[in-house]
Amino acid sequence: MIIEESFIRFRSLIRDNRSIRRFDPTVRVTPEMLRALIELTRYCASGRNLQPLRYRMVCTPEECAALFPHLLWAGYYKDWGGPSEEERPTAYLVQCLDTRLASDCLCDDGLHLEAITLGARTLGLGSCIIKAFNVAEAAKALHLPEHMKPRYVLALGAAAEQVNLTATDGTPDTDIRYYRTPDGIHNVPKRPLEELIID
């Protein structure tokens, strides 16, 4: 099989698109960058083509500080409370479902998140998808209207940590928890291809 160069580049982009949880606070993400990332979602597939997802851009230091306390980081790191003040994201996108249009969004949310995180990576940014957050408090902090139901928060900024992919041993009960080594590197175990293919 001949593997096209475009496929190799695409694979590298996906492979290098790791969740980042420590950021360089001196690099601000601009509203223009956020708009460009949101624009990518226009081209995503959408169940029933309803396109019911909306985005609240958060990029001022004040709004970032208002949102941060309502987010939970790295559930497997029991002794780490998330990025310190010197490591926090400089922007967020809060993905919301417009309940005037639909009561669910099927898998549109995940398709959008993949498009946005890959796009962010091509802009030189790191990102982290966050589902563990206090929805009511986040909505209050950002004065979201009642019909905008937050589904995910996407943290964004310039990466200030190194992330390595590791391979698991190919057994279903393998340990898939990410871990930080003493050098501060965040390691993410991924299952091998053969385990993903049903015989």
Ligand SMILES: Cc1cc2nc3c(=O)[nH]c(=O)nc-3n(C[C@H](O)[C@H](O)[C@H](O)COP(=O)(O)O)c2cc1C
């Ligand atoms: C649906 C979903 C929800 C997630 N929620 C959180 C979260 O609440 N907090 C967090 O720190 N990371 C969260 N993550 C990031 C995962 O922990 C991360 O994707 C996983 O550890 C694998 O690392 P990788 O993204 O570098 O492959 C979430 C990822 C996904 C896809």
